[in-house]
Amino acid sequence: MTDMSVRIAGVDFKNPVMTASGTFGSGAEYGQFVDLNRLGGVVTKGVANVPWPGNPVPRVAETASGMLNAIGLQNPGMDLFISRDLKYLEDYDTNVIVNVCGHSEEEYLKVVERLGDEKRVDMLEINISCPNVKEGGIAFGTDPAAVEKITKAVKAKARQPVIMKLSPNVTDIAEMAKAAQEGGADCISLINTITGMKIDVERMRFVLANKTGGLSGPAIKPVAVRMVYQAAQAVSIPVIGMGGICCAQDALEFILAGASAVSIGTANFHDPLTTVKVIEGIEDYMKRHGIEKISQLVGAVR
């Protein structure tokens, strides 16, 4: 019998595969292709205390084995998110992790406090790593003192376990991971996108209206695996790994590097069934290698 269940910060997951924030909405659109009940968790698109309009278009551009996005955290605000998106997820047997964004500590805390009463929310993922908004987002995630401070503030108010989502746009990821742990984070997730740029040479202009965007997809996977390994070595709290996962082998790299669970993002755009295929592929791998519990694989490569 293969046991794919994992427990992260006291929350039980039926398997270690979830969606990556921003690529999956709140599940309604992909729910017509994927049985959400199969997933370990759905990580929602970032939600703020009030609606955010996001950035001008073009917001997305394809790159070699990846893509750039500069959506700018467009979201409908927490009231509509709770009454519509969370309600939709009530019907599914999967963990719900709400990604929280803000321009200031105060804005993050408004969302965290409001979600505290919501039974359907299993965990919070605090986005301190979005490269596409000027204030907030990455500004909180690239300085260890700021990471620790915002983590402490969130932990003081949060009623669900807190995942701090870290940015790869830093010199020393281990330092950021430790800062989140110092601040009391229950878990860390990484990597968010890597800041990039694409120029249309014929038109002699930037492809994205925002000039820069976040690079995701298979192109960033080796960077992500390296950072997950370094972060997992630096802290004792669980790590959720992501960055370019397209198949079970990719997911297993992250798990062997130290991730207790993984998220699938950009690959959903190419194949909406990626999450389920990854779950099935991990199960096959465990059978093939005679692994009974997936926890035996976490951090097995040192």
Next chain:
Amino acid sequence: MGDIIKTKAAVISQEQLTDGIYSMYLMAPSIARKAAAGQFISLYSGDRSRLLPRPISICQTDAEGGRVRIVYRIAGAGTDEFSRRVPGDEIDVMGPLGNGYEARIEREGRRITDDTVSIITGGGIGIPPMLQLASQLKGRKIIVLGYKDQLFLNKEFEKYGQVYISTEDGSAGTKGNILDAIREHDISGDYIFSCGPTPMLRAVKAFAAEKGMTAYLSLEERMACGIGACLGCVCTTKEKDSHSNVKNARVCKDGPVFNASEVEI
């Protein structure tokens, strides 16, 4: 919801219409049965280094034969790859996506009858979806097609209505754009339908406002998911959109067809 499928579609035929413009028939019965004029399909590259689907408008459907026709322009490596597919090859496709013209009209409580006069306009690679609209729309249809220089598909429109042409270089029809052709021939109607480059849509919107006509525009924007999840392809709306809760609608899911009066372009 539930009407969108992702499937492997066999290439039935592939034909070059003019420089860089190809016509391909795909066998996709479940899409052919449901697709309406103005909807689109996503085509997926066989090369995993090109992750994002290419949204391409549906040019014609044959529900009984299960065929979907697309007429597309080679705009980069992805569409170049599709143009090299030969009969018997398979392409991953998803569709039908978005809302077509008639769904939008119905939602607004309007009706197109046998007495309705519609101006159907297409510019460049915005022309193909108008062929299906021209074939399905009731009433009298006046068709205005704008090209840079080389014509394509124009003959196929002739059975559905009077066809007027504009070319930027003046090599055929009116020299200029479709608005120049509309003005030269003093064309008027109850509705104007349009798909083409944004400056053209902007001009159609202004023309419709000037004449007091209702205009429906099919917008184009860079997309990622194609199904409304990623918020990559938004357009600015006049009023707050009920899904986004801000003045942004999703071109892929809420559009691509919009009433000109509801979008800021």
